[in-house]
Amino acid sequence: MNLIQVHPDSDFPIQNLPYGIFSTQANPDPRVGTRLGDFVIDLALLDNESLFGKQYAFFADSSLNRFMSAGRETWRDIRQQLTRLLGEEQASLKKEALIPVSEVQMHLPVNIGDYTDFYASREHATNVGIMFRGRENALMPNWLHLPVGYHGRASSVVLSGTDVIRPRGQAAPKGPPPEFVASRSLDFELEMGFFIGSGNELGDPIPIANAHEHIFGMVLLNDWSARDIQAWEYQPLGPFLAKNFATSISPWVVTMDALEPFRVAGPNQDPAPLSYLRSDSASGLDITLEVSLQSARMDSPQVISRSNMKHLYWSIEQMLAHHTITGCNMRPGDLCGTGTISGPTEDSYGSLLELTWRGEKPIQLSSGEERKFLQDGDVLTMKGYCQGDGYRVGFGEVTGKILPALK
Numbered sequence: 001m002n003l004i005q006v007h008p009d010s011d012f013p014i015q016n017l018p019y020g021i022f023s024t025q026a027n028p029d030p031r032v033g034t035r036l037g038d039f040v041i042d043l044a045l046l047d048n049e050s051l052f053g054k055q056y057a058f059f060a061d062s063s064l065n066r067f068m069s070a071g072r073e074t075w076r077d078i079r080q081q082l083t084r085l086l087g088e089e090q091a092s093l094k095k096e097a098l099i100p101v102s103e104v105q106m107h108l109p110v111n112i113g114d115y116t117d118f119y120a121s122r123e124h125a126t127n128v129g130i131m132f133r134g135r136e137n138a139l140m141p142n143w144l145h146l147p148v149g150y151h152g153r154a155s156s157v158v159l160s161g162t163d164v165i166r167p168r169g170q171a172a173p174k175g176p177p178p179e180f181v182a183s184r185s186l187d188f189e190l191e192m193g194f195f196i197g198s199g200n201e202l203g204d205p206i207p208i209a210n211a212h213e214h215i216f217g218m219v220l221l222n223d224w225s226a227r228d229i230q231a232w233e234y235q236p237l238g239p240f241l242a243k244n245f246a247t248s249i250s251p252w253v254v255t256m257d258a259l260e261p262f263r264v265a266g267p268n269q270d271p272a273p274l275s276y277l278r279s280d281s282a283s284g285l286d287i288t289l290e291v292s293l294q295s296a297r298m299d300s301p302q303v304i305s306r307s308n309m310k311h312l313y314w315s316i317e318q319m320l321a322h323h324t325i326t327g328c329n330m331r332p333g334d335l336c337g338t339g340t341i342s343g344p345t346e347d348s349y350g351s352l353l354e355l356t357w358r359g360e361k362p363i364q365l366s367s368g369e370e371r372k373f374l375q376d377g378d379v380l381t382m383k384g385y386c387q388g389d390g391y392r393v394g395f396g397e398v399t400g401k402i403l404p405a406l407k
């Protein structure tokens, strides 16, 4: 009989097997684990016991980078062995390898060298375009031809649960001169992140047909954004300080192999993209996404948006092919964000900017409060999962609490 029973609503059944970095009081060395139901499985320990048939020293590492760089064949071998070890052979595992999730501390899973954020949702780009430039000029002329992106800041990518300090900066809501203020319009962006596994050499682009072999897995990502700082600084080079103070990710990296059953056709792309961005395979992912907010006065979180990754116009393979078409080299552990994932309806928008339409339509909270943008003490949480037949492949959550600006 199996030691670990998994509820059908659990994000972490045997079909998932995500990877993360954890430590325990008994062994404070951060190391690689996977998750099954409410247990974390110590892969460094399984490796020490030679349960994989051969040894993978990288499970004792404090990041997933060496594992990620090992390449797709190794990822698949290990997943197959884990499916066997944690499935039919689970009863033979040492009890010490199975740790209740309440006893572990999670750490940032990846040593992130570079972080790039895209802008791949047509609905999001259109909504923001209407607000800032009017309906006629909502989408910029390049938008339907390439996945727009910018190079972000890797140093401030933080693990779910890390508090976010309200940033200070320049804002000029009524035009110049600017004031120096604590941001008055702090926002979230509902995104997914994908991690590069094996990279490419400088000068050697990743063709779109091979892009899937280079992507290790995905996490939930919140691209915290200070809209007032952004509006003043963003022209002509794009976001800078408005987004560099924090980007939160969920702790478990769900592999592309686990997500494969949830591939769906992406949206029709018209005009057809240039050939280096063209692909025949199903490139969308059916991932149900949900955002909730809990103010300091509320007893429980309130769902404020429901969206889905399948709405994205550009696929993650197109993003990667585009990113490297110049010969730009990606390295194991590099992180890419999809951009805000907004759906077609008003209750599926992926930011407060859109949900409240720039503050014109505040959200009513169950406490009687209203929100245009995030207030100090607010806790913002994103969840995501793929629904299978009788099981879910989920991401857990990414959460963060807003703290007041520093004096």
Ligand code: MN
Binding pocket: 117, 118, 189, 191, 223, 337, 339, 340
């Ligand atoms: Mn973003």
